[in-house]
Amino acid sequence: MVEVSQEVPESIGDTMSNRKNIVVLGPPGAGKGTQCEKISETYDIPHISTGKMLREHKDLETEHGTARDYMEKGDLVPDRVVYRILDHRLEKNDTKQGFVLDGFPRDMEQAKHLEERRELDLVISLEVDQEEIMVRLTGRRVCEDCGESFHIKFRPPEEEKVCDECGGDLIHRDDDKREVIEERLEEYRNKTLPLKEFYNDKDLLEEVDGNGSIEEVWKKTRQTLEETL
Ligand SMILES: [Zn+2]
Numbered sequence: 001m002v003e004v005s006q007e008v009p010e011s012i013g014d015t016m017s018n019r020k021n022i023v024v025l026g027p028p029g030a031g032k033g034t035q036c037e038k039i040s041e042t043y044d045i046p047h048i049s050t051g052k053m054l055r056e057h058k059d060l061e062t063e064h065g066t067a068r069d070y071m072e073k074g075d076l077v078p079d080r081v082v083y084r085i086l087d088h089r090l091e092k093n094d095t096k097q098g099f100v101l102d103g104f105p106r107d108m109e110q111a112k113h114l115e116e117r118r119e120l121d122l123v124i125s126l127e128v129d130q131e132e133i134m135v136r137l138t139g140r141r142v143c144e145d146c147g148e149s150f151h152i153k154f155r156p157p158e159e160e161k162v163c164d165e166c167g168g169d170l171i172h173r174d175d176d177k178r179e180v181i182e183e184r185l186e187e188y189r190n191k192t193l194p195l196k197e198f199y200n201d202k203d204l205l206e207e208v209d210g211n212g213s214i215e216e217v218w219k220k221t222r223q224t225l226e227e228t229l
């Protein structure tokens with residue numbers, strides 16, 4: 001009897017003080033995935049990216065079908081399916097001490113869903129100048145044969161337009177062209193940017209300057225984490 005009552009407050013205290021439920025916001029090309037990986041390694045919490053989560057759980061049965069049903073038709077996986085998969089993922093034991101979410105929430109409705117499921121401890125917004133995003137994304141070249149990714153400025157191939165790994169042709173994908181990126185940025189401004197105000201009102205938001213090298217951004221991200229968590 002005594003032992004039980006002693007254990008309870010200890011475990012609650014533990015969970016409260018160590019928990020790191022983190023969301024990282026940022027436009028395409030902000031480097032969210034890279035920073036999330038570093039957060040995940042540093043704090044030993046899972047990096048949950050929407051894309052990876054959907055791929056890993058594409059056969060999870062929900063009352064609205066599986067993610068695979070939509071992906072195979074080339075359709076966007078609807079929110080009601082994404083929610084079931086996210087709920088399933090957050091229930092896993094490895095999220096007990098926290099998680100870092102990447103690509104979710106991307107609009108107000110998703111933010112409200114998340115709010116009903118988990119209390120957040122920190123929301124980081126990676127701030128990157130539009131021109132910097134353009135340089136990062138429009139410079140990407142991908143090998144047609146092996147999928148290896150290059151960058152005309154940051155990782156140029158030894159021979160122009162030829163893959164270092166396999167000798168295949170490097171292509172400039174439509175997704176990496178200026179008009180498409182502008183559309184994605186516009187969508188980010190319209191749908192995702194309002195979340196900053198939502199989280200700021202809850203005193204959860206921290207902006208991090210996402211311009212510069214991966215290491216420079218990580219230094220600032222890490223500082224923010226240490227100061228706020
Ligand atoms: Zn290749």
